[in-house]
Amino acid sequence: MLIPSRYILDEERLLFLALPHKKLAEKQLHFGLKLNTGQVSRANSGIGLETAKALVKRKGRVIFACRDIAKAKECIAAIRREQPNGGEMIPMQLDLASFESIENFVEVVKAGFNKIDVLINNAGVVVPLYYDQKTKEGFEIHFGVNHLGHFYLTTLLLDLLRKATPSRIVIVSSTLHERGKIDFDDLNLRKEIELAKKNGSGRHNAGYCNSKLMNVYFARALAHKLKNGGVDVNACCPGFCATGLFRHSIRWYHYFLMAPVMLFFMKTPKQGSETVVFCASDYTIEGKSGKFFRNCEEVMPKYEFDRDVEAKLWEVSEELIKARKPL
Numbered sequence: 612m613l614i615p616s617r618y619i620l621d622e623e624r625l626l627f628l629a630l631p632h633k634k635l636a637e638k639q640l641h642f643g644l645k646l647n648t649g650q651v652s653r654a655n656s657g658i659g660l661e662t663a664k665a666l667v668k669r670k671g672r673v674i675f676a677c678r679d680i681a682k683a684k685e686c687i688a689a690i691r692r693e694q695p696n697g698g699e700m701i702p703m704q705l706d707l708a709s710f711e712s713i714e715n716f717v718e719v720v721k722a723g724f725n726k727i728d729v730l731i732n733n734a735g736v737v738v739p740l741y742y743d744q745k746t747k748e749g750f751e752i753h754f755g756v757n758h759l760g761h762f763y764l765t766t767l768l769l770d771l772l773r774k775a776t777p778s779r780i781v782i783v784s785s786t787l788h789e790r791g792k793i794d795f796d797d798l799n800l801r802k803e804i805e806l807a808k809k810n811g812s813g814r815h816n817a818g819y820c821n822s823k824l825m826n827v828y829f830a831r832a833l834a835h836k837l838k839n840g841g842v843d844v845n846a847c848c849p850g851f852c853a854t855g856l857f858r859h860s861i862r863w864y865h866y867f868l869m870a871p872v873m874l875f876f877m878k879t880p881k882q883g884s885e886t887v888v889f890c891a892s893d894y895t896i897e898g899k900s901g902k903f904f905r906n907c908e909e910v911m912p913k914y915e916f917d918r919d920v921e922a923k924l925w926e927v928s929e930e931l932i933k934a935r936k937p938l
Contacts, residue, residue: 658783658849659733661884664690667697676705676716676734707734707760708746710935717767726775727768729891732761732826733783737819740800740807748935751799753818758825762928765833769842776841777897780833781890784826784846786905789914791817791824795927799937825924827903827912832921834901843897847890847904849883 666673667690677683683702690700703719706712720727735757738744746755765780772778797803803817830846837844889907890896902909931938 658883658887660686661881662731662733662887663700664694664881665884665888667694667700670698672699672701674701674703676703678704678706678708680704705734705764706747707756707764708752710748710763710932712747713760713764713767717764720768721771724771727771727778728775729779729781730765730768730772731781731783731887731891732765733887734761735783735819735822737816740804740816740818741811743804743808749937750931751804751818753816753822754798754800754825757819757822758829759928759931761826762829763932765829769837772842773840778842779891780830780842780844781887782826782830782844782846783887784830784848784903785823786848786912787820788823788827789912791820791822793821793824793828793920793924795923798927824914827914828916828921828924829928830903831901831916832925835921838900843900845890845896845900845902845904847886849886 663673663675663686675683675687680702687700687702690697703716704712705716736752738752744752746752746760748755750759761782772780800818800821827846830844834844886904886907890904893907896902896904896909899909903912904910
């Protein structure tokens with residue numbers, strides 16, 4: 612595969628990024644991990660965009676890994692106007708709903724970079740189940756993108772992360788993982804989807820909650836596999852943020868009725884990005900792995916995790932990726 616010259620950079624180290632409440636605005640972050648280059652998945656909006664801005668401001672080299680490359684370029688131009696002396700920004704195409712896109716993306720990265728300092732998995736989708744959306748390989752969209760896509764991307768990049776130790780992987784999850792469950796007999800949620808179609812309701816999105824639970828399980832499993840290897844893996848919750856993530860799940864009149872209350876409690880995307888940046892770079896948590904963070908603090912999840920489920924999810928994920936279709 613021919614690698615465009617604009618992707619071949621002269622620095623060895625790469626920072627991959629996928630990423631605060633008003634009360635956190637004055638929190639002192641103790642930056643310890645050197646951030647040379649970063650990739651933000653879905654960096655053209657919401658928390659990913661604000662994370663990219665923060666890293667560019669700190670002179671980090673940021674790769675904007677987005678499904679829509681045109682929007683990525685627009686965001687880069689806007690940030691450059693705000694930060695003319697900020698770090699380098701590079702747009703790259705990545706669609707986590709396609710194994711082929713993930714493989715092509717990794718091929719370009721490995722051809723241009725020798726190491727990755729930090730990988731942040733930020734991209735995610737929330738779609739009403741009655742839409743019955745699927746990935747290119749036929750997986751239910753939440754399972755396929757939020758879990759399987761990130762699982763595949765991360766495992767393909769592990770060798771570059773190992774070369775950059777101490778390095779970090781940050782997996783953006785949600786406290787909604789506590790409402791999730793993993794049914795290995797129905798990972799594609801056929802029962803839930805048929806029920807949603809029948810009722811025409813997407814208020815409680817089991818697909819999203821389940822995928823966020825899988826995110827935390829993945830972080831814990833990866834932390835166990837990489838223990839004492841110099842690669843720290845943690846999951847985090849940015850909080851309830853005013854982004855477009857739930858735009859398909861809340862009806863327009865609910866927005867109108869609930870907006871005053873929602874805006875009072877919601878964080879801005881900039882505030883939501885603080886915990887992700889904290890997990891990616893704060894030296895006070897160096898060596899911590901397999902943990903869950905919110906509001907720039909480690910918290911104990913209420914969910915009772917099962918090591919057998921953790922191991923099986925990893926095994927099944929590998930089998931599905933190898934098969935490239937639901938089994």
